Amino acid sequence: MTEMTMSEPGSAQNDLVLEIENFSVDYGWGDAAVRAVNNVSLSVRRSRVLGVAGESGSGKSTLVYAVTRLLRAPGIIAEGSARLTFDDPDGGTGARRTVDLMAASASELRAIRWSQVSIVLQSALNALNPVLRIGRMFDQVLKAHRADMTKVQRRQRAAELLELVGLGEDRLARFPHELSGGQRQRIMIALALALDPQLVIMDEPTTALDVVTQHEIINELAKLRARFGFSMIFITHDLSLLVELADDIAVMYAGNVVEWAPAGDLYATPRHPYTLGLLNSSPPLTGERRELVGIAGSPPDPSQPVGGCSFHERCDFVLERCHREVPALRVLDESGRKVACWLHEDGVSVPTPLRRRAGDDVPATMAAEVAP
Amino acid sequence: MNDALLEARNLSRHFVVRTGHGLIRPKRVVRAVDDVSVSLHARRVTAVVGESGSGKSVLARMLARIVRPTSGELVLEGVTIPPSAARSLAYASDVQLVLQDPFASINPVHRIRHSLERPLAIHATPPGEIESRMAAALSRVSLEPPARYLDRYPHELSGGQLQRVSIARALCVGPKVLLADEPISMLDVSVRLGVLNLLRGLCDDEQLAVLYITHDIASARYIADETIVMYAGQVVEHSQGTALIDAPTHPYTQLLISSVPDPHDPLHEAPEVQDRTGQGQFPAEGCRFAPRCPHAMDVCSHTAPPLIEVAAGHESRCWLHDATAVAITARGQGGTTSTT
Numbered sequence A: 001m002t003e004m005t006m007s008e009p010g011s012a013q014n015d016l017v018l019e020i021e022n023f024s025v026d027y028g029w030g031d032a033a034v035r036a037v038n039n040v041s042l043s044v045r046r047s048r049v050l051g052v053a054g055e056s057g058s059g060k061s062t063l064v065y066a067v068t069r070l071l072r073a074p075g076i077i078a079e080g081s082a083r084l085t086f087d088d089p090d091g092g093t094g095a096r097r098t099v100d101l102m103a104a105s106a107s108e109l110r111a112i113r114w115s116q117v118s119i120v121l122q123s124a125l126n127a128l129n130p131v132l133r134i135g136r137m138f139d140q141v142l143k144a145h146r147a148d149m150t151k152v153q154r155r156q157r158a159a160e161l162l163e164l165v166g167l168g169e170d171r172l173a174r175f176p177h178e179l180s181g182g183q184r185q186r187i188m189i190a191l192a193l194a195l196d197p198q199l200v201i202m203d204e205p206t207t208a209l210d211v212v213t214q215h216e217i218i219n220e221l222a223k224l225r226a227r228f229g230f231s232m233i234f235i236t237h238d239l240s241l242l243v244e245l246a247d248d249i250a251v252m253y254a255g256n257v258v259e260w261a262p263a264g265d266l267y268a269t270p271r272h273p274y275t276l277g278l279l280n281s282s283p284p285l286t287g288e289r290r291e292l293v294g295i296a297g298s299p300p301d302p303s304q305p306v307g308g309c310s311f312h313e314r315c316d317f318v319l320e321r322c323h324r325e326v327p328a329l330r331v332l333d334e335s336g337r338k339v340a341c342w343l344h345e346d347g348v349s350v351p352t353p354l355r356r357r358a359g360d361d362v363p364a365t366m367a368a369e370v371a372p
Numbered sequence B: 001m002n003d004a005l006l007e008a009r010n011l012s013r014h015f016v017v018r019t020g021h022g023l024i025r026p027k028r029v030v031r032a033v034d035d036v037s038v039s040l041h042a043r044r045v046t047a048v049v050g051e052s053g054s055g056k057s058v059l060a061r062m063l064a065r066i067v068r069p070t071s072g073e074l075v076l077e078g079v080t081i082p083p084s085a086a087r088s089l090a091y092a093s094d095v096q097l098v099l100q101d102p103f104a105s106i107n108p109v110h111r112i113r114h115s116l117e118r119p120l121a122i123h124a125t126p127p128g129e130i131e132s133r134m135a136a137a138l139s140r141v142s143l144e145p146p147a148r149y150l151d152r153y154p155h156e157l158s159g160g161q162l163q164r165v166s167i168a169r170a171l172c173v174g175p176k177v178l179l180a181d182e183p184i185s186m187l188d189v190s191v192r193l194g195v196l197n198l199l200r201g202l203c204d205d206e207q208l209a210v211l212y213i214t215h216d217i218a219s220a221r222y223i224a225d226e227t228i229v230m231y232a233g234q235v236v237e238h239s240q241g242t243a244l245i246d247a248p249t250h251p252y253t254q255l256l257i258s259s260v261p262d263p264h265d266p267l268h269e270a271p272e273v274q275d276r277t278g279q280g281q282f283p284a285e286g287c288r289f290a291p292r293c294p295h296a297m298d299v300c301s302h303t304a305p306p307l308i309e310v311a312a313g314h315e316s317r318c319w320l321h322d323a324t325a326v327a328i329t330a331r332g333q334g335g336t337t338s339t340t
Helices: A058-067 A106-114 A132-143 A150-166 A169-174 A181-192 A211-228 A238-247 A263-268 A273-280 A363-368 B056-063 B089-094 B112-122 B127-142 B146-152 B159-171 B189-205 B219-221 B251-258 B298-302 B323-339
Strands: A016-027 A034-045 A051-055 A075-087 A096-100 A115-119 A200-201 A231-236 A248-253 A256-262 B006-018 B027-040 B046-051 B071-076 B080-081 B095-100 B177-181 B210-215 B226-231 B232-242 B308-311 B314-316
Touching: A016 A058, A016 A231, A034 A051, A034 A058, A034 A075, A034 A231, A034 A256, A034 B323, A051 A058, A058 A075, A058 A200, A058 A231, A075 B177, A115 A181, A132 A150, A132 A169, A150 A169, A150 A181, A150 A363, A181 A211, A200 A363, A200 B127, A211 A238, A211 B251, A231 A238, A231 B226, A238 A248, A238 A263, A238 A273, A248 A263, A256 B323, A273 B189, B006 B056, B027 B046, B027 B210, B027 B232, B046 B056, B046 B189, B046 B219, B056 B095, B056 B177, B056 B210, B071 B089, B080 B226, B089 B095, B095 B159, B112 B146, B112 B159, B127 B146, B127 B159, B159 B177, B177 B189, B189 B210, B189 B219, B210 B219, B226 B251, B232 B251
Parallel strands: A051 A231, A051 A248, A115 A200, A200 A231, B046 B210, B046 B226, B095 B177, B177 B210
Antiparallel strands: A016 A034, A016 A075, A075 A096, A248 A256, B006 B027, B006 B071, B071 B080, B226 B232, B232 B314, B308 B314
């Protein structure tokens, strides 16, 4: 498998696994429609991890449910396209097939789901069937998608998958309620990997777990990905977790992608005021104790959209035009990173914290103080 | 520092559960909180850090006297309260609890006014004062102007605003002690600092004693004057200030800190966890952390360690800090290597 060493968000590559273009999702019809995802374009490349960071209500989960056609009414895909490209199981070696997810029929979707795209949900207790033993769940998936496997083979494969996530074969006979939260989430991950999918979507898989278990699962995921080379979309509100795990990070705010950059760049040199605010909102574990301010105000109510940039009410560097005009996500520099902010337009002097370079030895938190 | 506002002495709470299947199910005792002593002082934030199931919330509920302790006693401003005594109104007005999820702890079918009025009415506030006390409470949590919030419904407010209402509700009866059980874990990242700064401000300006319960050790470091780490119902490490976070001495605290995502050092390895016991399962004898501990010694499996002072105002429940235990282990290991 060829892996690109440089990450270039948005650049046209033929190794794209998922390509989302101008995607918008509404909840409700007509005048009552509330826009949850607004004109989002993102892509995931082979064997890469795209992290999607955002607070509750930012549209991050809605986006992936809509793209995978799992969104239920009153959620409506207003516009946009999403294409999934995967190794064609019926073609020869290297053959790739692209499916337009928006146009796919129910039977086409059924063939793709789980075997090409799988999803790990936040609450494993709710996502696992409480009346089935763990072994039965593996059995059902394999039976449905791998008709040629015998019962013994299915059982073997299930044990193998548990082994992958660090659990013993004895867990197959257990019910979900007999397992701890971390073990349940491992089962979810093993189930998601059961059919060797090309893309695994993780919707806040570790949010309900304590930090020790979270750290173990994140390390486990990194190992599995290195071994099997699947792509991943990892959704979370914890930006520092993404910096550890993801190759690229897209930050969402009020339904819009406001910044999309390689993980290291986003952490070291945030370019959107919201990203900077998020990074400053987590108290550090080392260094001197000092008062932090976070982000003033609260996230906007999607049913009462504000004019202009969705972040302008909470932004420290707000310009006059931010009240009126919505900034588009555009390429910022040669590296290909993108940001949706008027501060980076020609002729505007960028505030100090938002124009640091990677070499600067000032942590982002300190830079906020130096701001004019 | 003997001027503790609220002190818990050797507080324990055991729950009896039935295990297994069928008609004859053996009883098992879950020691949710075991022999925990805490003292809360005016103008100080005491942080309790622990994972889910460590007993930190049961501790808070015992301090609020919603859960009755199995043994131990509470001392409020020098007055000892036996565990069997019923919870009094006077106690409730001195010690207030703020819960984790404001969406669940504030009645969704009533306006904010109702949530603030009820405690004031129950605590016999003169009717003429109720309006002004409600307004004052909302102002104290920076929900201004108060009139804008009183007639709203909970669903019209954001999570951060609602948690402020929850804090205002606790404050309006004039407590001396505020127990905050994971007050920020359900909130959006961008508004968490606001609530933490609010708690810190209330503590400094209003002479409140604050117990801050969390699983987020970084937020404890941000706000605490005194820090406690709980594991399996016990205090495993305790220090003044945040010494235990800057220089952790207990293997569990070390594990906890190394598990926090660190963008400077992606995918750093936390100490290997050797045994994975299920939730609520720990050995009946010896140190409760021993099955997961990378430094476990012989003594750990049969004798429970006491809290051992490792520095001034810093205690750790670990045999590693007992010179005799370490020496015996070293000798034992030396013996085995020489015979092989």
